Amino acid sequence: MKASTKTLIFFMVIYLGSIGALGSVIGYLYYHSEKYKLVENLHMQMRYKARDINSKLEYYHNLESEEFTFYEEGYGIALYDKNKALIASTFDDKIDFSQLFYHKGLDYYLVESIIKEYLNVKYIVIKKTLPIEKLDQILEQIWIVALFGFVFLLFIALLLSKIMLYPLRQAIQTLKQFIKDTAHEMNTPISTILMSQEHMPKENLSPKQLRALDRIEIATKTLSQLYNDLTFISFHTHINYEDTKINLKDIIEERIRYMETMIQFKKIEIECHMIPKEILMDRRKVVLLIDNLLSNAIKFSRQGGYIRIDLCSEQLSIQDNGIGIKEDEKKKIFKRFESTSTQTGGFGLGLDIVSQICREYGIKIEVDSVFSKGSTFTLIFPKQSHK
Structure with missing residues (x-):
């Protein structure tokens, strides 16, 4: 809604x-x-x-x-x-x-x-x-007045709501257009930076230059993920998605390799316990799902922390030992533009997208988190998709 x-x-x-x-x-x-x-x-x-x-x-x-x-x-x-x-x-x-x-x-x-x-x-x-008939007449008068009064007040309420919500709708429309324009303009420079970074010769670079190049890669891939999130929010109703059989284990391993520089930069240990798991989903949505959960685990992990990934036929869980989530903030983490951390920032888009995709495919999300000790996000697949 x-x-x-x-x-x-x-x-x-x-x-x-x-x-x-x-x-x-x-x-x-x-x-x-x-x-x-x-x-x-x-x-x-x-x-x-x-x-x-x-x-x-x-x-x-x-x-x-x-x-x-x-x-x-x-x-x-x-x-x-x-x-x-x-x-x-x-x-x-x-x-x-x-x-x-x-x-x-x-x-x-x-x-x-x-x-x-x-x-x-x-x-x-x-x-x-x-005389009961006179009492009935009084009640009838009250109901008639109440009915016409309700219709009149309903009309006034709708009129007032339109007047009051008009500036809000205009602001939301402006924001949506801004997001679409921003996403469109981000694509070319991000792609250019990524291609240039990948093809840059690294043999003669000093350790300091290599670290700087790693930072460029991390920043660019972070921007790339933000671009993907914005694209999904702005254009997903206009994109033709196609569900195909996908091995979730392969996707997770691929996304871990994609984020390898970020993982190494924070010296995070990744522990995986996965079995092959076929699901019927659009590949782009699966990548968005995994990227947002995995990048959150990396972003909110402490330096030298660990992330454990468990995949079986019934569920996928991603656990970290990062900053965790406060109890009163658990209910709003899946709301758009809600960011629970003031330290790491963020636009509050990732978990909203995760929630949207999970609702679409009937996947249940469970969050188990202790503040300052870490979080575990678990995706429970619907029974018909267990394979």
């Missing part, structure tokens, strides 16, 4: 997540505010109904009639005497006389105490159910 895409996703998650959290709080408060209004309105209706029933009781009382009937659609009505004994009721619920207004779920109860009793009625209890 591209860095710009990760940045966009991160921005969208933070932006929409924070807006969503705020919107959820607002929606929650709005829902309960509207529900409270419904309950207050319901409470008022129930109080009016209780007063209306009280008036009817007064009417029957004045007629000196003990027989009365009343029914109100949508209301439950119960009458109790001063001892809270039931006189008449249209529902069977148990009443809590300790509360004047309470609810059980969506059922609300009003307990109205009468100052002047008529027909021995001291308490009028009104029951009414909060």
Whole structure:
């Protein structure tokens, strides 16, 4: 995944997540505010109904009639005497006389105490159910507003992200073009220096001149490897690679010979334990893979150190006794432009390329390192490629 895409996703998650959290709080408060209004309105209706029933009781009382009937659609009505004994009721619920207004779920109860009793009625209890369809309407309104709000905010987020990421994308594009131009311009002088160094007569040179020539070779091959890395990063999508059967042992031995001057210059001892191992890969990618792992081992080894290379049918490991890697830096060593060492420098390209190639071919990378004691990079080949 591209860095710009990760940045966009991160921005969208933070932006929409924070807006969503705020919107959820607002929606929650709005829902309960509207529900409270419904309950207050319901409470008022129930109080009016209780007063209306009280008036009817007064009417029957004045007629000196003990027989009365009343029914109100949508209301439950119960009458109790001063001892809270039931006189008449249209529902069977148990009443809590300790509360004047309470609810059980969506059922609300009003307990109205009468100052002047008529027909021995001291308490009028009104029951009414909060209309669930109105609650559903409130929720529906919230969801509709949330949906349109989300679409609008998503549009704003995409617009803002494009505006904010535009300078970054321009800078990245400029950097990519610079890398391509640099890689292209490096090819000719590097090739010229290498050819000149190889064909230079060395018979009559003094030891000091030979050492200087070795330094030129090391510097040129270092530049050559950097050129190969830059070329892979800049042009690998435009290059036609072809996977063929390759003996990995032969490639490793060839690259050790290629880096022999660097190895001798640091007086590093190379110990190899390898068996022939065939893999199906593009040769140029295999060379990049081995060159970056081997050159890192050489670069980070101490003067007079050693490098051990083990190759079997299942895996390849390259071990050095160099400066090692700190525990908190292990996670970022495979990121592009991340260099963990301030002493040896580097552009942070090599292990990023190693990681890319390994992902492409299903090769697992394991890193075992102890700071100031050394590192071991192990490539575990997929089972189908074991030969």
